Amino acid sequence: MSANTTPVQLPAGRETVTVKLINPVNFGPAILKRFMGPDVPGLETFKDSPSFSFLLEHPSGRKLVFDLGIRKDYMNHAPKIADYLPTTNYTIDVSKNVVDILEEGGVSPSEIEGVIWSHWHWDHIGDPSSFPPTTNLIVGPGFKKAMLPGFPANPDSPLLESDYAGRELVEMDCTGEQSLTIGGFQAYDYFGDGSFYLLDSPGHAIGHLCGLARTTSSPDTFVLLGGDVCHYAGILRPSVHLPVPETITPHPCNPFGTGSLCPGHAWEELQKSRGREATDTLFDMTFGGDIPLATRTVGKLQELDCLDNVLVIIAHDSTVRDRAPHFPESLNAWKEKGLGERLKWAFFRDLEVYWNLFPLPLVSLPKTQMPYLGRHFQPNMSAFGVANKDLDYDVLIIGAGLSGLYSLHRIRQLGLRVKVLEAGEAEGGTWFWNRYPGARFDSESYSYIFSFSQELLDEWDWTEHFSPQPETLKYIQYFTKKFRLKKDIQFNTRVKSAHFQTPSNSWLVTDEEGRQISSRYIITAMGILNQPTLPVIEGVGDFKGQAWHTARWPADHSALEGKRVGIIGTGATAIQTIQEIYKICGTLTVFQRTPNWTAPLRNTKITAEEMADIRRRYPTIFQQCLESYSCFIHVTDNRKTTDLSREELFAHWEELFQQPGFAKVLSVSTDVATDREANKLYSEFHANKIRSRINDPVLAEKLIPKNHGFGTRRVPLESGYYEAFNQPHVKLVDLHETPIERITEKGVKTSDQEHEFDVLIYATGFDAVTGSFGAVDFQGIGGQKLKDTWSGGIQTYLGLTVMDFPNMFMIMGPHQMFGNIPRSIEYAVDWVADFIEYARDNDVRFIQPTQEKMDGWYKHVERLGEGLLANEVDSWMTGVNKNLAAKQKRSLTRYNGPAPGYRKECDAVKERNYSDFVLG
Numbered sequence: 001m002s003a004n005t006t007p008v009q010l011p012a013g014r015e016t017v018t019v020k021l022i023n024p025v026n027f028g029p030a031i032l033k034r035f036m037g038p039d040v041p042g043l044e045t046f047k048d049s050p051s052f053s054f055l056l057e058h059p060s061g062r063k064l065v066f067d068l069g070i071r072k073d074y075m076n077h078a079p080k081i082a083d084y085l086p087t088t089n090y091t092i093d094v095s096k097n098v099v100d101i102l103e104e105g106g107v108s109p110s111e112i113e114g115v116i117w118s119h120w121h122w123d124h125i126g127d128p129s130s131f132p133p134t135t136n137l138i139v140g141p142g143f144k145k146a147m148l149p150g151f152p153a154n155p156d157s158p159l160l161e162s163d164y165a166g167r168e169l170v171e172m173d174c175t176g177e178q179s180l181t182i183g184g185f186q187a188y189d190y191f192g193d194g195s196f197y198l199l200d201s202p203g204h205a206i207g208h209l210c211g212l213a214r215t216t217s218s219p220d221t222f223v224l225l226g227g228d229v230c231h232y233a234g235i236l237r238p239s240v241h242l243p244v245p246e247t248i249t250p251h252p253c254n255p256f257g258t259g260s261l262c263p264g265h266a267w268e269e270l271q272k273s274r275g276r277e278a279t280d281t282l283f284d285m286t287f288g289g290d291i292p293l294a295t296r297t298v299g300k301l302q303e304l305d306c307l308d309n310v311l312v313i314i315a316h317d318s319t320v321r322d323r324a325p326h327f328p329e330s331l332n333a334w335k336e337k338g339l340g341e342r343l344k345w346a347f348f349r350d351l352e353v354y355w356n357l358f359p360l361p362l363v364s365l366p367k368t369q370m371p372y373l374g375r376h377f378q379p380n381m382s383a384f385g386v387a388n389k390d391l392d393y394d395v396l397i398i399g400a401g402l403s404g405l406y407s408l409h410r411i412r413q414l415g416l417r418v419k420v421l422e423a424g425e426a427e428g429g430t431w432f433w434n435r436y437p438g439a440r441f442d443s444e445s446y447s448y449i450f451s452f453s454q455e456l457l458d459e460w461d462w463t464e465h466f467s468p469q470p471e472t473l474k475y476i477q478y479f480t481k482k483f484r485l486k487k488d489i490q491f492n493t494r495v496k497s498a499h500f501q502t503p504s505n506s507w508l509v510t511d512e513e514g515r516q517i518s519s520r521y522i523i524t525a526m527g528i529l530n531q532p533t534l535p536v537i538e539g540v541g542d543f544k545g546q547a548w549h550t551a552r553w554p555a556d557h558s559a560l561e562g563k564r565v566g567i568i569g570t571g572a573t574a575i576q577t578i579q580e581i582y583k584i585c586g587t588l589t590v591f592q593r594t595p596n597w598t599a600p601l602r603n604t605k606i607t608a609e610e611m612a613d614i615r616r617r618y619p620t621i622f623q624q625c626l627e628s629y630s631c632f633i634h635v636t637d638n639r640k641t642t643d644l645s646r647e648e649l650f651a652h653w654e655e656l657f658q659q660p661g662f663a664k665v666l667s668v669s670t671d672v673a674t675d676r677e678a679n680k681l682y683s684e685f686h687a688n689k690i691r692s693r694i695n696d697p698v699l700a701e702k703l704i705p706k707n708h709g710f711g712t713r714r715v716p717l718e719s720g721y722y723e724a725f726n727q728p729h730v731k732l733v734d735l736h737e738t739p740i741e742r743i744t745e746k747g748v749k750t751s752d753q754e755h756e757f758d759v760l761i762y763a764t765g766f767d768a769v770t771g772s773f774g775a776v777d778f779q780g781i782g783g784q785k786l787k788d789t790w791s792g793g794i795q796t797y798l799g800l801t802v803m804d805f806p807n808m809f810m811i812m813g814p815h816q817m818f819g820n821i822p823r824s825i826e827y828a829v830d831w832v833a834d835f836i837e838y839a840r841d842n843d844v845r846f847i848q849p850t851q852e853k854m855d856g857w858y859k860h861v862e863r864l865g866e867g868l869l870a871n872e873v874d875s876w877m878t879g880v881n882k883n884l885a886a887k888q889k890r891s892l893t894r895y896n897g898p899a900p901g902y903r904k905e906c907d908a909v910k911e912r913n914y915s916d917f918v919l920g
């Protein structure tokens, strides 16, 4: 929202230049108080800052580069700088010199007519000698007099003579023919056609220049290349011309979510606590050649910054690095793409610690309802809580896996009284319970991470492309600690019943110990794969050796060393377990009822360099996930298998097969999932891969699935699974040939023999999706049992709500989008939090969907599943678990369509102000 009090007239012009952002460097940590003040508690450093360059391409073919960042061989700077750098304690990560980046992008250095130095500081000047002598060096007013000569002629100079030797050194003259005034700046029309101006912007360093590039005409838009006019967006914003808006969307700390930040009151409090006004900038600058002059320059810039057709980019703005397109893409469509709005207040993400300290002001309560909050206010009764004063909590969450933890964070941000009840003794959910050797995800680690917090993204380094369970659990613990979630979690508390109460429109929740808690809302976050199931085989319990389910793995793995081990099951869990434990067992016998398709995971370590690159690519990664069918980074191939010749097809499949992760499952032609012939062909491709890895051809055939095609069950990915079966001490028992008759005291009795073991492992899966619900006695209006509501088929609206169970929201409930699950969790939690926020703001105390909406949703989900071969196969995804009497037949359990379609449906409900629901 612009409140420009002194509108600046920008010069008219028809010509534009193409502006491309290049970031060759990241360095830090920067200690804030060196550069700006007064300080904000909790915001002491910037971990790593970029230093931008820009390529400017004029339609005539002329090209300029604005700034060069840090040179790769920075220790070859002039001695004055080379000696100074170690004293900064910076880690300096220069991927390449700008000249190399340009060349790789097809721009020859000989095409560059000039390099502009915004100023002479070491982190902007790069290495001009890497350009040919035909490239001029362009500097600002006063530079030559103050800065020449460079080293070695002047031993104390921060510059090198070689920076400018042999090329024309052009000092900009703002008083000549092509000069003009833009706002308060003296300017120079570089190409003489209004496409690009240099602005004299003194103060930070002698001869400091900004650039103003016209990026579109009619209507005009501009990118202002700020250099170091100031070091941080918070030294420029807000201002009297550009106050902090009431709502910032998307939330700066969660740029990929649907939520907003309403900083008003919190912002005022923060400024007040530091002796500042709401329209004062966050910081004053404390670093620069002439600070009063530089401050006046910033004042002039503020008059341009408030214009919504000017995008100001300061050289070290990490939010631009993380959220704007980089070379070779152009920035020119920035306005059309909404980049201006996304970036202007993005620096507020750096105050994340502050927003967390101060949860209440984040909510968009009408100002009149907003209680006054002191600096250290901790809410114990929210404004909404006043309406719930007879209840223990506003919101109760069941489960402390990813779903429950993120729900807690979001609901807390609403300033509501919230508690998590968790059966386990610690947080982590799936990654707390499943500790078997080899447990890891097959989602790419960096797509399985929460995207809502830039700080969290910045701070967390993955060490493997597909993280193992211990590391994932550590990540969840780190997240829990960072957001101080534990204080609102009650561990060792298994919910046994939840009964809706009328007329209070609340839930009464009872745990195993009989303890009761009341709340307006409940959010179930109990996991889709959380209730382990043992096989229905006579004698389970008779075995006298050690036995356990994979989801209850004992802490001490040594029990397997050199032992005779049996494992029942060949699903995803068994595959991961077998390929690991066969290395330590004396003998390993695998009892296989149904072989599963599996293919190589191709996991590798992530180097520090790769991690830095991943971090820079996070926006792209999340965008890819957002657009993909099932929230993975892998893109669907919309061609049919018949569109390609056999040769092309097999070459394409081979290429996918060699890639890591789910490419071989998700990036094949979509008809593999729907067309029997296509699927048969692809299955045969994989069957041959298996044959090529198993020494014994008879054994190979046993390991190849025959009753379902590739991808029709959840395909687990493996690392050496088949090779395990080539070992003499590993044996496969095909239960179709010799079925299990019973478990005995000594082991497993099949139709032909008794297999004796020291340890017996059940990798027999879960009562998936609805199992956690079945374990709790949910009773809705009039004592209606959820079990009964779902006995004839699951009914939900959006997979998030159920009629007769008001004020209950399900995260990862049945009929909801799963896919790469954290992406779906973030969406579902944001959606629920937004709904509760709406209820709070509109004094709604009763929410439930109608039967009509549930019926419509069922039909919608069913229709999406038509033609999918996966729905013709028994698996947990089609609701089958042969060990459970109630799950012998297939049912509609999960959303069958694409994730973007799911989100579209839910977004539309929100846009209709939730009028699909009965609200009271």
Ligand SMILES: Cc1cc2nc3c(=O)[nH]c(=O)nc-3n(C[C@H](O)[C@H](O)[C@H](O)COP(=O)(O)OP(=O)(O)OC[C@H]3O[C@@H](n4cnc5c(N)ncnc54)[C@H](O)[C@@H]3O)c2cc1C
Binding pocket: 398, 399, 400, 401, 402, 403, 404, 421, 422, 423, 424, 428, 429, 430, 431, 432, 434, 439, 440, 441, 442, 443, 493, 494, 495, 496, 525, 526, 527, 528, 529, 530, 573, 772, 775, 776, 811, 812, 819, 820, 821, 822, 825
């Ligand atoms: C071995 C394994 C590997 C997986 N790999 C992947 C993968 O690669 N990619 C992917 O996207 N997904 C994967 N998943 C799915 C995984 O479950 C989700 O990714 C995600 O962790 C689910 O988080 P959640 O919080 O919704 O549920 P969970 O992590 O299951 O957490 C639910 C929590 O609720 C608690 N709870 C349940 N009932 C009660 C009760 N009555 N009272 C109190 N507390 C209760 C549980 O103790 C648990 O802590 C995998 C699952 C398994 C089992």
Ligand SMILES: NC(=O)c1ccc[n+]([C@@H]2O[C@H](COP(=O)([O-])OP(=O)(O)OC[C@H]3O[C@@H](n4cnc5c(N)ncnc54)[C@H](OP(=O)(O)O)[C@@H]3O)[C@@H](O)[C@H]2O)c1
Binding pocket: 440, 441, 442, 443, 529, 534, 535, 536, 537, 568, 569, 570, 571, 572, 573, 574, 576, 591, 592, 593, 594, 714, 716, 717, 735, 763, 764, 765, 766, 876, 882, 883
């Ligand atoms: N990221 C990962 O790599 C990963 C790892 C583990 C789990 N997961 C997730 O968790 C899901 C569940 O995996 P899961 O392996 O735990 O369970 P699962 O896929 O349901 O596999 C259970 C296995 O146990 C067998 N089984 C069950 N009862 C049996 C009985 N009475 N006799 C003989 N065999 C019996 C099943 O055989 P039948 O097929 O014949 O029923 C099947 O092989 C996966 O699909 C996946 O979504 C992911």
